[in-house]
Amino acid sequence: MEDALARFHQDRKRARDAGDPMAALCVLATVDGSGFPQARTLVLRDLHDRLALFMNATSPKVAQLQLGSAAICVYLPSIQIQYRCAVGLEAVDPAVVAESWHLRPPMPKTLDWFYTHVQPQSTRVASHDALHSQLGEFSLPDPLVAPHTAVGYYLTPTMIERLDLAMPTGLHDRIRWTRTSHGWQKDQLTP
Ligand SMILES: Cc1cc2nc3c(=O)[nH]c(=O)nc-3n(C[C@H](O)[C@H](O)[C@H](O)COP(=O)(O)O)c2cc1C
Structure with a gap:
């Protein structure tokens, strides 16, 4: 039986080898408490042979992720392939997140602490300049460690859909795999 996830990894590798910046990213789609859709770009990480996302828990x-359902979309322009995946989530061990957090540049580190102690991510500020000077005066803990709000989630795709635009016939090839207790069930779809 074809392994849909292996196919996804192969295509991402092909795109990465072609220097495609989109190979490192995904669009994460969630639904807020009012049922309104929300989408944003995130770095899609490969962590312990699994897909993972890192973020700040104040966001x-x-x-929205804790409501239980989420989807990611990855478009790889270098090979003209789109993936859409429904995903389940599992928290990454905080010790693993904390280790990786040390590799973050200084400003995101400062912001993670700012979100934790001053105001949450994605909340209103007076202006960009006002925030910048507030961050300049903000004192960080010593030693500098990750705040508990730095979190990560492993993604487990339950549905993977691949749309290949690069078909010589001009007819796009669209395949959906659904995870079942026996493996991946494969369906060909109209594009
Ligand atoms: C190329 C790119 C990569 C990004 N990577 C991340 C990321 O890995 N984690 C993250 O929390 N936000 C990332 N962001 C910012 C998010 O898109 C978003 O603006 C931010 O997380 C606030 O989202 P929220 O409104 O859901 O809180 C990235 C944005 C871009 C453009």
């Missing part, structure tokens, strides 16, 4: 997207 509204974390509450």
Whole structure:
């Protein structure tokens, strides 16, 4: 039986080898408490042979993820392939997140602490300049460690859909795999 996830990894590798910046990213779609859709770009990480996302727990997207359903979309322009995946989520061990957090540049580190102690991510500020000077005066803990709000989630795709635009016939090839207890069930769809 074809392994849909292996196919996804192969295509991402092909795109990465072609220097495609989109190979590192995904669009994460969630639904907020009012049923309104929300979408944003995130770095799609490969962590312990699994897909993972890192974020700050003060962001509204974390509450949305805890509602239980999420989807990611990845378009790889270098090979003209789109993936759409429904995903389940599982928290990454905080010790693993904390280790990776040390590799973040200084400003995102400062912001993670700012979100934790001053105001949450995605909330209103007076202006960009006002925020910048507030961050300049903000004192960070010493030693500098990750705040508990730095979090990560492993993604487990339950549905993977691949749309290939690069078909010589001009007819796009669209396949959907659904995870079942026996493996991946494959369906060909009209594009
Ligand atoms: C290329 C790119 C990569 C990004 N990577 C991340 C990421 O890995 N984690 C993250 O929380 N936000 C990332 N962002 C910012 C998010 O798109 C978003 O603006 C932010 O997380 C606030 O989202 P929220 O409104 O859901 O709180 C990235 C944005 C871009 C454009």
